[in-house]
Amino acid sequence: MLTLDKIYHAAFVLKEVARKTDLIVAPALSGENTVYLKTENLQVTGSFKLRGSYYKISQLTEEEKERGIIACSAGNHAQGVALASQKSNIPCLICMPDGAPISKVEATKQYGAEVCLVKDTYDDAYAKAIEIQKEEGKTLIHPFDDDDVIAGQGTIGLEILDQLADADAVIVPIGGGGLISGVSFAIKSLNPNCKVYGVQAAGAASMYNSVKGGELLTLDSANTFADGIAVKRPGDKTFELISTYVDDIATVSDDEIAAAILALMEKQKLVSEGAGAVSVAAAMFNKFDLHGKKIVCLVSGGNIDVNILNRVITRGLIMSGRRSTLTVALVDKPGQLLGVSEIISHLGGNVIAVHHDSSDPNMDINSCFLRIVMETRDEAQVQQIKTELISAGFHLV
Structure with a gap:
């Protein structure tokens, strides 16, 4: 309790x-x-997971420790259990979902635990851990639904x-x-x-x-x-x-x-x-x-x-409005890109990528789509740039 x-x-x-x-x-x-x-x-x-797993393992009986430890985790509980088991010299098996970050899987192994990767989510890893626990009698360290872990x-x-x-x-x-x-x-x-x-x-x-x-x-x-x-x-x-x-x-x-x-x-x-x-x-x-x-x-x-x-x-x-993408429909003639970039530059935006597309079948033959990626301060600046482009006669898609 x-x-x-x-x-x-x-x-x-x-x-x-x-x-x-x-x-x-x-x-x-x-x-x-x-x-x-x-x-x-x-x-x-x-x-934080070290706190619950270490305290739980510290409260195990000698019989529970001798049976070895099994746990399931998406990564952080795994590392906490592995470290606590290592400090207590208890063999440890961790079931982890196969989509867990490689860095978490490797860190768990470095603490001395054996890792069993299970297809799909944490809940599937939990089901596998319960299956092994019943077959081999290992002591389960639950990642959250346990009074000692919660304490x-x-x-x-x-x-x-x-x-x-x-x-x-x-x-x-x-x-x-x-x-x-x-x-x-x-x-x-x-x-x-x-x-x-x-x-x-x-x-x-x-x-x-x-x-x-x-x-x-x-x-x-x-x-x-x-x-x-x-x-x-x-x-x-x-x-x-x-x-x-x-x-x-x-x-x-x-x-x-x-x-x-x-x-x-x-x-x-x-x-x-x-x-x-x-x-x-x-x-x-x-x-x-x-x-x-x-x-x-x-x-x-x-x-x-x-x-x-x-x-x-x-x-x-x-x-956060720090990076924005604009698509402008243009007549495909010299000077159009210059006009767009001058407005963006004047208002403090920074163009970092430009893509020119004249192959879209939904536009006129003499038109193009100009896709611009830009760095901005915030959403207010993005709206200011859009307003200025529209005022200058450009059509935003």
Whole structure:
């Protein structure tokens, strides 16, 4: 059973392995509120998951340890379990979805764990782990639906209140729900006036749908690049705790998550994975009714797949109005490109790519489409450029 004493005990056990991560003010992200970042992306293994897995393994009996450990994970829990198992000299097998980032798979192996890749999603990896656990009798370390795991994650709540006692609200990512269950239980037990909000990716809103619907629901699919929170079915324990202790839940789109990753990188010099940035995305895009408050955004992990980082940055630039594409229908004659580029340049835009298409069958023979990619300051500047082009007689498609 989850208790405040258990969370305090977890904090004591974790002193030897987990960092008390910094809580830093982020004025560039603040807007109307004062935003603080709880930097679990700088935790050992690059994620908060070490806390719950290490505490859970520390509480196993000798018999449970001798049977060996099995776990399932999209990546971060895998690394936490692998490190904790290594420190305790316990053999460890991790089932991971085959779409997990290569960097997370390799990091898990480097901590000494054996990895079993399973086709499709986290939920499929979980089913495989249960199958092996029943066949071989290994001890299962669940990534979120376990009181000891939740208690370990709850130590973050203790740290937040110690670092910012007068916090008005804490925004927490949700996948299966273990992190926010522990954090909300700790915070509400010690400061009931502090709001706790949860955030999910819109393409994997299993807990959001469950809480709003009043019953535990399973998604047909989970579609988001935020692999750490791509869970089709949340936990039974976590559903009950979230229904009791969390004030509200919102969702953010993948584009909004990308914009948050870019903002963290550019303005705060912090690398976050998609799952870790959803809390910042919720604050940036005003998903909750907060004005003039002290808000803590929990950046839960920094293990982003470098293979998608460029795409994420590009999408973040587009989302924030920093990169735009215009298609202009022109009469194909000399000087047209010069006229368009002069307007863009005069208004401070920077053309970085031009594509001239005169082969589209839907336009006149003496016409062309001019596709221009440009760097801009924000969406207001994009609209200014569009307005000026239209005023000059150019036709935007």
